[in-house]
Amino acid sequence: MVLCGKRIAHYVHFVHRRQNRPSEQLIRLTMERFRTTFTLIDNSHPQRRRTVRTEEALAAVQRSIEEDPEESIRHRAQELDLCPSTLWKILRKDLGLRAYIIQIVQELKPNDHQVRRRFVEWAQNEITVVPNFHKQILFSDEAHFWLNGYVNKQNCRIWSNGNPQVYVKTPLHPQKLTVWCALWAGGIIGPYFFKNDGGQNVTVNGDRYRAMITNFFIPELNNHDVQEMWFQQDGATCHTAHATIDLLKDTFGDRLISRFGPVNWHPRSCDLTPLDYFLWGYVKS
Incomplete structure (x- = not known):
């Protein structure tokens, strides 16, 4: 020995x-x-045995999906004593299920379609007259950056044979940082972070929004050629106070796209602004 x-x-x-x-x-x-x-090979971790797609396995997976459609493949395979690849084949090929990803969208009201159509037709007419009209619009918006986590849409799957229409609950008052930007063909103006005099994060109201326009946005415009630029904002209450609309008209005249402005911006239309369908998602990712 x-x-x-x-x-x-x-x-x-x-x-x-x-x-x-x-x-x-x-x-x-x-x-x-x-x-x-009498060997140097470590057999303390035996390999997982291969499993087959039997009728019993299909029935067990079906019951498991009905009880909890949101569980991951790895955890479900461990509970059912199945190989993950076998479980995936049962879900996809035998049961015909799909993994749906959570999407955050705006709910359109019945009258929104007609209002959106009128705006698009107006924009098309302007582009017919001035081909680069869409490049002369300053799109603006705020976004909240949550400081206490978020729903990871890439790792969340719900197995179902149809769209489950599941809603995810979030805290009522989570910690967040509110950021404002303006985006146009020439670049980005911002970001602007809403904070109080003590440096603490705050949300947007009419006074803070006008202070941002006066102290930050208008001075920034002096660094760009914006003589023929249009300004767009959504219909948030903090954007549409009479004092705010008057302030923007003093700067842009009739080249204002806003609720209560010369050109009406229709509600629940985040998919028409490059900030919502590109910039905020890109930054947050």
Whole structure:
């Protein structure tokens, strides 16, 4: 046994000759494994046996989906004692299910379609007269950046044979940072972070929005050629106070796209602004 022990020690040293010197505990464990099993191969972690798509397995998966459609494939495979690849085939090929990703969208009201159509027709007419009209619009908006986590849409799947229409509850008053930007063909104006005099994060109201326009936005416009630029904002209450509309008209005249403005911006139309369908998602990702 002394000779065998020396040979085992030499073997371990040979395996680890390109790395750090093996510890004494590793050598002792290797020698003990050889004494008890007469082999140096570690069989303490047997490979998972392959499973087949039997009728019993299909029924078990079906019951599991009905009880909890949101569980991951890995956890479900462990509970059902199935290979993950077998479970995936049962879900996709045998049960015909799909993994739906959570999407955050605006709910359109019945009259929104007609209002949106009128605006698009107006924009098309302007582009007919001025081909680069869409490049002369300053699109603006705020976004909340949550500081206490979010729903990871990439890792959330719900297995179902139809759209489950699931709603995810979120805290009523989570910590957040409110950021404003203006985006146009020439670049981005901003970001502007809404904070109070003490440097604490705050949300937007009419006074803070007008202060941002006066102290930040209008001075920034002096660095750009915006003589013929249009300004767009959505219909948020903080944007549409009479004092705010008058302030924007003093700067842009009739080139204002806003609720209560010369050109009406229709509600629930975030998909028509490059900030909502590109910028905020890109930054948050």
